[in-house]
Amino acid sequence: MNGTSFRSDIRYWLRQGNTINHLLFWNIVVFLLLGVVHVAGWISPAAGFIPTFLYEQLSLHSALPAFIVKPWGLFTYMFTHVAIFHIFFNMLNLYWFGNLFRSFLGNHRVLPLYLLGGITGGLVFLLVYNLAYPSLDGTLIGASASVICLLVACATKIPNYEIGLLFLGSIRLKWLALAIVVLDAIAIPDGNTGGIAAHLGGALMGFVYVKLLDNGTDICQPLIWLFNRRVRVEATGKRKRMFKPKKSPLKVVKNGPEENRQLRLDQLLDKINDKGFESLSPDEKAWLKRMSQE
16 A cells, blocks of 8 residues: 555546546546446336436437437537447547647647537537438437547647557558548448547547648637636736845845756746647757757
8 A cells, every 4th residue: 555545646647737637537437427327227227217317418419309408418428428348449549649639739729629529520410410310319429529539630730640559550640540530431321320420520620620720720719718717817918917026135146057957948848738849939849859868
């Protein structure tokens, strides 16, 4: 025993400033909640209606009358899973590609794009289902659209980035994303039309987002402003006035070169964590490269 509790470990994990950890946490919590309720309904038939009730509340309904009554499904569906392999592969891909996205484009964009990818996927699901099966009420759950959105965004931003895959070796990110999208598209006739449509909607959002971002338009900015207090303060110009002490007659001891270099390194690492590697200036990137070679 190392003296730490499970609760303290979870708190430490969530306090690292990584939005991916929070997304993983809430997806797993909802999955476990539905699992516990399902087991309780199996043990006590009197409570058997509860799992179905929760599923109906959390999933996205394709029938417009049902969607109008439960519009929150457009948000809750992307945090809802009921099958173990469904959540396992979604969370595994979210961990890999979400952290890759975070490294290059910043932690503050993770949640906004996760939501935009899920919303776009949900809207495409509604459109396709109502065109193909207007008399049916299909349901959609899972984070797949959001995860594929982050994956395609990474592949669009850093297409030649190589990752290692079991049995396949190193493969460039652009080919992996293209393969996933093509396999989804050709699987449409085999069933799960609505789910695949949501995947393709999420992929389209990831591609469009990075293309617009490269042209200077960040469509996530309203959500970034909503979720990030520091961005709101900077946008409204309400920074707290810094206190400037009067000059002291005592001699000021300046920091040594090592302390100054460490301070700058810490500042640049904080900037990468918050805004991504691409936010660094050419001089900052060159300085980091020199530091890594020393």
